[in-house]
Each structure stands twice: as C-alpha cells, then as structure tokens.
Amino acid sequence: MVKMAVYSTDAIVIRSREYGESDRLITLFSREKGKIEAIAKGARKPRSTQRGGTQLFTYADFLLYRGKNLDTVSQAQPKESFIHLWNDFDRTIAASGMVELLDTAAPKEQPEPELFTLTLSFLFLLRHVDPYIAQAAFALRLMHSAGYLPALDECGDCGKSLRGEQAFISAEAGGLVCATCKNNRAVKALNPGSVALMHQLYKADLGMLDRLRWNKKVREEILGGLCFFCEHRLEKRLHAWRQGSEFI
Numbered sequence: 001m002v003k004m005a006v007y008s009t010d011a012i013v014i015r016s017r018e019y020g021e022s023d024r025l026i027t028l029f030s031r032e033k034g035k036i037e038a039i040a041k042g043a044r045k046p047r048s049t050q051r052g053g054t055q056l057f058t059y060a061d062f063l064l065y066r067g068k069n070l071d072t073v074s075q076a077q078p079k080e081s082f083i084h085l086w087n088d089f090d091r092t093i094a095a096s097g098m099v100e101l102l103d104t105a106a107p108k109e110q111p112e113p114e115l116f117t118l119t120l121s122f123l124f125l126l127r128h129v130d131p132y133i134a135q136a137a138f139a140l141r142l143m144h145s146a147g148y149l150p151a152l153d154e155c156g157d158c159g160k161s162l163r164g165e166q167a168f169i170s171a172e173a174g175g176l177v178c179a180t181c182k183n184n185r186a187v188k189a190l191n192p193g194s195v196a197l198m199h200q201l202y203k204a205d206l207g208m209l210d211r212l213r214w215n216k217k218v219r220e221e222i223l224g225g226l227c228f229f230c231e232h233r234l235e236k237r238l239h240a241w242r243q244g245s246e247f248i
C-alpha cells in the first residue's frame with residue numbers, strides 16, 4: 001500500500017520546542033496514528049496561523065505532510081487550548097508531568113485510541129480535580145494500559161492480597177510486592193493508606209476522582225513511588241515530574 005503524502009488527524013500537542021529561527025518541533029499524540037513527530041514551519045512568527053495549534057497541551061485538527069524522518073504541519077486548527085492548564089501553576093506542573101510520561105511511554109506511530117481518549121479526558125478533568133490526584137490517576141492508568149503495571153491489589157510475586165497491608169513498589173518486580181517478597185530489590189515503601197488510595201486512583205470512575213483526598217504523606221509516597229517506578233520501568237528520567245515534586 002502506498003502511504004498518503006498528506007493526512008489529517010486530531011491530536012494533542014504533548015511536546016513543543018523552539019527550532020531554528022521561527023519553527024517549532026512538536027510531538028503529537030494523535031487519535032489515528034498515536035505518537036507523531038512533526039515540524040511546524042514559521043509557527044513562532046506572530047502572524048502564523050499555526051501559532052495557537054502548536055502550543056503545548058493544545059488539542060487541534062491537524063493536516064500533515066508525511067516526510068522521510070519528520071512530518072510537516074500544513075494546518076493546525078485548535079479545538080481546545082486548555083487555558084486552565086496555563087492559568088494555574090500546579091495544573092501546569094501536573095499536566096507537564098502527564099504529557100512527559102505519555103511521550104516517554106508511547107511508541108511512535110502506534111495507534112492507541114483508548115489512551116488518546118483517556119489523555120483528552122484527563123486534560124479536561126484538570127479543570128476541577130486536584131491536579132496531582134489527576135496526575136497520579138493518569139500515570140497508573142497509562143502504565144497499566146501500556147502493560148507496565150499489571151496489578152495493584154495483590155503481591156506480584158506470591159499473590160497475597162495487599163489490602164490493609166504495607167506494600168513496596170518495584171520496577172524489577174513489575175509492580176507491587178509484599179514485605180516478604182521484596183527481598184533485596186530496589187523498592188519504595190507504601191503504607192496501607194497509600195496502597196488503598198492508589199487502588200482507588202486506578203479504579204474509580206473519572207467522575208469520582210474529585211471526591212478523593214490525600215494528606216501530604218500519602219501524596220508524597222504515591223507521587224514519589226510512581227516516579228521511581230516509571231523511571232526505572234521506562235529507563236528514562238522524568239524531568240517534568242521531578243520538577244513538580246520539588247514544589248508540592
């Protein structure tokens with residue numbers, strides 16, 4: 001089959017960086033094709049019609065030309081700019097951690113329509129849900145859907161229920177393990193309250209996430225444990241996530 005030279009898709013801008021004098025290099029997470037790298041020529045010029053559509057977090061309709069290594073944006077028509085993500089420091093930080101994780105975990109040009117819908121839903125949820133609750137819930141669901149985090153309610157080694165128990169998150173073990181099975185692995189400890197909340201963050205209907213509450217200790221354990229787990233599992237340092245952890 002001959003590949004089309006021009007194609008259209010709706011997509012979220014999950015990375016946007018300056019390139020050359022007036023261009024932008026962007027990473028899109030698209031409904032049709034998954035992750036795409038593209039160049040938006042002249043997008044930083046004040047009058048460029050692509051200026052709005054190529055900003056970080058923007059959800060837009062794109063028309064792209066396929067290139068050898070990099071596709072080129074022909075049109076970018078914003079559908080939603082998610083202004084709330086820019087008007088609040090914590091929301092900017094949480095959304096940055098989320099799209100960074102998505103960029104790291106998603107393979108190039110592999111359609112993931114459910115993950116696309118999930119990501120879009122979470123960007124909208126950041127309007128009213130505690131941003132770090134949203135970030136943790138998104139990370140758990142993303143890692144699960146990518147096959148990196150199989151179970152949260154039982155020990156990955158012996159199958160013992162972890163409800164009401166202290167648990168340990170370990171990239172080597174591929175998830176949570178109990179105190180007996182942690183052995184000499186690199187782990188982060190999670191107290192029973194954190195284990196229970198992680199379960200809810202993962203399972204709860206999206207409409208219920210704004211009812212979840214956590215205290216500072218639980219928040220640090222969960223966000224720290226997830227950062228530790230994702231970085232080791234994906235073998236990449238999550239700069240935006242770590243930057244956020246310094247402020248909360």
Ligand SMILES: [Zn+2]
Pocket residue numbers: 155156157158159160177178179180181
């Ligand atoms: Zn065990």
